[in-house]
Amino acid sequence: MKPTSRITIRDVAATAGVSVATVSKVLNARYGVSAATSAHVQAVIRELGYEASLVAQSLRNHKTNVIGILVADLEPFSTELLKGAAKAIKGTGYELVVYSAGGRTSDHAGWEQRYLSRLSGTLVDGAVLVTPTVVEVDFGQAVVAVDPHTGPTGLPTVDSDNLAGARTGVRHLLDLGHRRIALIGGRPDLESAKLREQGYCEELRAAGIPVDPLLIQPGNYDADDSTAAARRLLESPDRPTALFAANDISAIAAIEVAVAMGLRVPEDLSVVGFDNVPEAALARPPLTTVEQPIHEMGHRAIDLLIQLMHGEQTHDTHIRLSTRLVVRQSTAPVGRGT
Structure with missing residues (x-):
């Protein structure tokens, strides 16, 4: 590399022995990188004198005051969850935008990453993923997963027991x-x-x-x-x-x-x-x-996301809510009809 060459994020990744995505996470102070790796990457950044481009800095500093919610389809569960999210957003100064894959996701794991790439940087400040197929995302903003496909992930999550x-x-x-x-x-x-x-x-x-x-x-x-x-x-x-x-x-x-x-x-x-x-x-x-508690799941997901977006300390980024039995008229003692 010539002394006069402009240092790029790929140069930092190669020198540090990590992926470009990892360097991006360190630059954007995102979760998913260990403290040791983060410290190592930051040391390489200082050593090489790397500075993120003004365009990238502008994107990171841009605020839309919009939160995105990504759902595979608008069915009873996701519809009820959206009601809880809508209630949580009141008074926060944020707006909600919902992106639905229209149910066309059954054979395409990772569809959320494609949708997030359309939103990155300029359309939303953070996103809630409902029943996502991904365990981590390279998005650039805070993300919370509700009821993920794979159970525990590297993402902050909200689910029920x-x-x-x-x-x-x-x-x-x-x-x-x-x-x-x-x-x-x-x-x-x-x-x-x-x-x-x-x-x-x-x-x-x-x-x-x-x-x-x-x-x-x-x-x-x-x-x-x-x-x-x-x-x-x-x-x-x-x-x-x-x-x-x-x-x-x-x-x-x-x-x-x-x-x-x-x-x-x-x-x-x-x-x-x-x-x-x-x-x-x-x-x-x-x-x-x-x-x-579907409404509460949506509410807690928005609360957690806003905390992450504001850089606040969160004691628990994996929230599991209790369930309860609601008895109506579809059950009766065995043999009651004989």
Whole structure:
């Protein structure tokens, strides 16, 4: 390198033996870099006399007073979460903008990074990612993940206690005397679905009931898939007396299948869902469900993001909220209809 050559960020990365993304994180004081690595990179920056371009500095200093929320699709969970985020934003001086992938993300892990690249630097000051597929992002601003696909990530996160919630829902059915309890599971790529299935299995085993693989059917958090799953379960000669669904949409689909088959809910089949979206209370019969505090998840995500954007000290960047059982009319003691 000639003495008169302008030092670039790539020169810093090569000299420090790290990636350009790591140097960028150090320059922008972002999370995801260890203290030792950060100190090493800063020493190389001083040694080489590197100065970020005026354009880059301008982008970093530019404030839009806008927060972006990225969702895979506008469905009941994300819609309810947005309500909590909208409430949290009041009085903060920030505005919200929502970016939806329109559901076109099922085969494209990492879609959030592509959306974030469109927002970087000039459109938003920070972003909330809802059920993201990524574990870290190179964005340049603060990011908070809600209910990430992979569970714990390098990002600040907000989620609910899916494992304990599932155990609570299954325990309710056990307390009503049910022993043949089926599961309509969620999306296998989502950590929340894995934890809910784990909770189902753990609670059955704790009651001394073997887990029957034939009673576990994939619903993928999707109404059509859950309808097919419910039909397979309820057409079985030894059908279940109760059903736990990994989300409310799947539970409501199961109720509709049962009614179409001439079964009575809850007399012939008790059903428990998960989420407590508004559709749960409007179901016929109204759905017993495990409530995760979706509004609060959106609220806490915005609160945490603003703290990070302001550079405030945060004692906990991985927030897990409690769930609770909401009992309605879709569950009853086993054998009540006989």
